[in-house]
Amino acid sequence: MNSRQVECTLAVAKTLNFNRAANELYISQPTLSHHIQSLEAEVGFKIFDRSNRKVALTSVGQQFCNALQSLNADLQTTIERCQNYARQYSDTIRISIFTRTALLELPEVMFAFRQQHPEVFIDPIFDNSEHRLENFLAGQSDIIFSRGDELQDISGVEAHLLYDSRLKLVLRADDPLAEQELITPADLQGRTLLVGGGSPQPLRDLQQKLKIDLNLSTINSHDHSTTLTYVAAGEAVCLSPDLYEDDDPTFVWKDFAADVNLPCCLFTHDNCSPLVTSFVRLLCQAYQA
Numbered sequence: 001m002n003s004r005q006v007e008c009t010l011a012v013a014k015t016l017n018f019n020r021a022a023n024e025l026y027i028s029q030p031t032l033s034h035h036i037q038s039l040e041a042e043v044g045f046k047i048f049d050r051s052n053r054k055v056a057l058t059s060v061g062q063q064f065c066n067a068l069q070s071l072n073a074d075l076q077t078t079i080e081r082c083q084n085y086a087r088q089y090s091d092t093i094r095i096s097i098f099t100r101t102a103l104l105e106l107p108e109v110m111f112a113f114r115q116q117h118p119e120v121f122i123d124p125i126f127d128n129s130e131h132r133l134e135n136f137l138a139g140q141s142d143i144i145f146s147r148g149d150e151l152q153d154i155s156g157v158e159a160h161l162l163y164d165s166r167l168k169l170v171l172r173a174d175d176p177l178a179e180q181e182l183i184t185p186a187d188l189q190g191r192t193l194l195v196g197g198g199s200p201q202p203l204r205d206l207q208q209k210l211k212i213d214l215n216l217s218t219i220n221s222h223d224h225s226t227t228l229t230y231v232a233a234g235e236a237v238c239l240s241p242d243l244y245e246d247d248d249p250t251f252v253w254k255d256f257a258a259d260v261n262l263p264c265c266l267f268t269h270d271n272c273s274p275l276v277t278s279f280v281r282l283l284c285q286a287y288q289a
Helices: 003-015 018-025 029-043 059-088 106-116 132-137 201-214 224-232 274-288
Strands: 091-097 120-126 143-147 157-172 192-196 217-221 238-241 251-256 261-269
Touching (some): 143 274, 192 238, 217 224, 224 238, 261 274
Parallel strands (some): 091 120
Antiparallel strands (some): 157 238, 157 251
């Protein structure tokens, strides 16, 4: 399978029209058909159903094209990153983050590091997939930002404490509780609390305790974006680590009286380069100053 076959297949999958796809790719329709037929022969199944002069994806063709689209996007991202690296740098440091707000000091540290090492390219990788830790362990990044408990028992990995993330209550900006400086568990009486959402275990334990002690109604949420949507809609409030806090005026993030701190760390591979060590040290200094 070559890149031209992939390009032709994805073009037809998008247009469901061989002539239109050929025009978009600036090739002849017979050439396009040849590329797709050769790919179908190679993979051993029909990607398109061409009966009755109409084009449709077969069931397996739909799955195949979905996978091709994802692979093609990953390939393009990799090419662009490598182009950045190849143009003017002799080395690169890849740092994996799951949300920009977790490392708000990162741009300033990148700038400072660049003054010392103009030959090194810092490549932030925003990865909030369920495989982000596995990707780091497989060597796809040099540094990963994560909670301290997530990689603490993994051999070959070194932890560098960055800061402790505190819990905050997230409310609509017009919520009456937004006027208070500190929210206590008692203030949640009669409220609906969002739970789940990928919460770390200490937060899950607190959610369960509040639910039982205060007889709170709860709504299950499977991720942070869904949680914020419920809060914005006035359906509920949520407790969240402040590492997610941003400047969206829809919400206020208020200190919550709970003895729960979540250590947040940078993790590196044991055999990391001196440049990676130097960059990590600079980031830690920025947060511990």
